Amino acid sequence: MTKSPDTPLKFLVFLGSARNSTPPKPPRLGLRVARACITEINQGIHVAELVDPLDYELAPSFKPHFAYAHGKAPTQLESLAASIASADGYIMVSPEYNHSMSPALAHLLNHFGSSLFSYKPSAIVTYSAGQWGGVRAAVGMRAFLSELGCLPVSAMVHIPKADEVLGEDGSFLGSADAQGWKQYFARTFTQLDWWASAARQQRAMSNSQAPVPAFTKAPSQRNTP
Template sequence: MSNVWKKVVVFLGSTRNNRIGDRVGKFVCRKLKEKNLDVIFVDPVEYTLPLLNKPCHFYRGTENPPQQLSDMDKHIIESDAIVVVSAEYNHSIPPALSNTLDHFGPRSYERKPSAIITYSPSVVGGARAGMQLRAMLGELGCISISNMFTISQVHKCFDENGMPLDTEPGSHMDSGIERCLKQLEWWANAAKYQRDTNGGF
């Protein structure tokens, strides 16, 4: 079927020392790869970008953007969905995450859904950052699905390889990520069908 989603870009938000976000990122990427998807993982620790000076879409004419920006922009444009894995810094979006997202324009993100996965050591699970991300992703054109997956007390949830410590069938980690990704898949396929048959808007 031509409308089956194929590619997802996963953005990780945290750069702090002793972060747990990379464990959450590994967990999410593994779950997506189990669905036979091409997963592009954007870790701001490894994918080093300066504080935003000139975003990719501000380069004009014969002036070419840096190769890493050009390559990542192509991945975003080609993707069928966006997943954002975010910590909560001072009850808000981590600056490394917004800095990375803002290096690319709405024309790269538009006409595809996004999923928000947040975490924190508290019982809130990063939900306050998640609500702010809803507004940001909506303005970028990759409107978030309703099922935001939050992980509270994240320091108790994963080993260093991103494997859940609670292995009981139907655990919050298993059931939560599956509900989120199932909804994302539905919207990704719907949006891909529209892009393939009706083009832009």
């Protein structure tokens, strides 16, 4: 069903961490960041939902959602695929591993084809317990998300020493500049809101999720006009 322009936007917040142990301390630092993103989005009329890798039991041998016969994928993959397809945009929360995005996040996202994400925007949010805030991971994430079809907005959020900035519930700690951080988040999420609203209106006008058809025969189709 096509959403009207007045319908609240729906965003999925993908958490790029599957670790739940110490070290590091505190455990699941990224969950604090994801919760902060959800809180900031939900303060308006829009809705944000968490996608946590720990909630999904993925097969030990990699088999993406689109490799299954229609409707035959595991229930969890089918459910998440439906959520991805119905969302208006995405917030990707990632730590930094060897100057790259989280392998847990890449692994989860790679289970789904770009047709579910296409023609919708995304926002990059990175964090660290150290001083750089995961900023180097964001460089590669731009290319990854662009290929996935959900182009990232230009503004990004980077949170150094995230354990000193955010409490376990995602609230800004007393020693942090709460208003400054809120404005920082808002810069990125305002762009995300704008592009998600524009993309929704365009999808409604074209009455199609994918105006450019997918390849159905052979790679040689890439060379056709």
